[in-house]
Amino acid sequence: MNYHQYYPLDVLNGPGTRATLFVSGCEHQCRGCYNQSTWDVRSGHLFDEAMLNRIIDDLNDTRVRRRGLSLSGGDPLLPANLAGISELVARVRSQCPGKDIWLWTGYRLDALSEAQLAVVSRVDVIVDGPFEQGLADRRLKFRGSSNQRIFCRSGDAFVPWCDQD
Numbered sequence: 001m002n003y004h005q006y007y008p009l010d011v012l013n014g015p016g017t018r019a020t021l022f023v024s025g026c027e028h029q030c031r032g033c034y035n036q037s038t039w040d041v042r043s044g045h046l047f048d049e050a051m052l053n054r055i056i057d058d059l060n061d062t063r064v065r066r067r068g069l070s071l072s073g074g075d076p077l078l079p080a081n082l083a084g085i086s087e088l089v090a091r092v093r094s095q096c097p098g099k100d101i102w103l104w105t106g107y108r109l110d111a112l113s114e115a116q117l118a119v120v121s122r123v124d125v126i127v128d129g130p131f132e133q134g135l136a137d138r139r140l141k142f143r144g145s146s147n148q149r150i151f152c153r154s155g156d157a158f159v160p161w162c163d164q165d
């Protein structure tokens with residue numbers, strides 16, 4: 001897996017202070033996408049063990065407390081990214097207790113493959129669907145167009161996210 005950007009401190013992509021990873025690779029080709037440079041799965045930098053360890057260390061940094069990790073792109077659920085994202089999510093789950101994970105994807109939740117669902121089942125919040133330029137609305141929180149939806153995990157199911165932040 002490759003990534004484009006890593007923000008060790010971020011207050012825009014999700015609630016609270018967070019660490020955010022933008023991975024490489026997206027097949028949705030949404031009109032008006034502001035991240036076209038991430039579409040090529042070979043672009044960016046290799047997401048290696050050192051980068052994974054850095055994210056774990058940042059999330060556990062007690063000097064600057066992060067609420068959690070945001071995964072965006074590109075698309076973290078692009079099939080080519082699933083192995084890398086799965087490993088990252090597993091490490092955060094086991095080594096960063098109390099941290100939440102938000103994930104943005106251009107796929108719709110109801111159309112995910114088994115492999116994609118296996119990853120999603122271990123994140124806390126998913127923002128789904130492609131960006132639709134005709135439905136763009138700058139007033140929306142954490143999403144670019146009104147067709148996109150925010151779900152939070154409740155046991156084995158996902159339910160519409162209730163904004164309590």
Ligand code: SF4
Nearest residue numbers: 026029030033074106
């Ligand atoms: S899903 Fe996101 S990154 Fe991919 S084309 Fe659409 S807006 Fe761009």
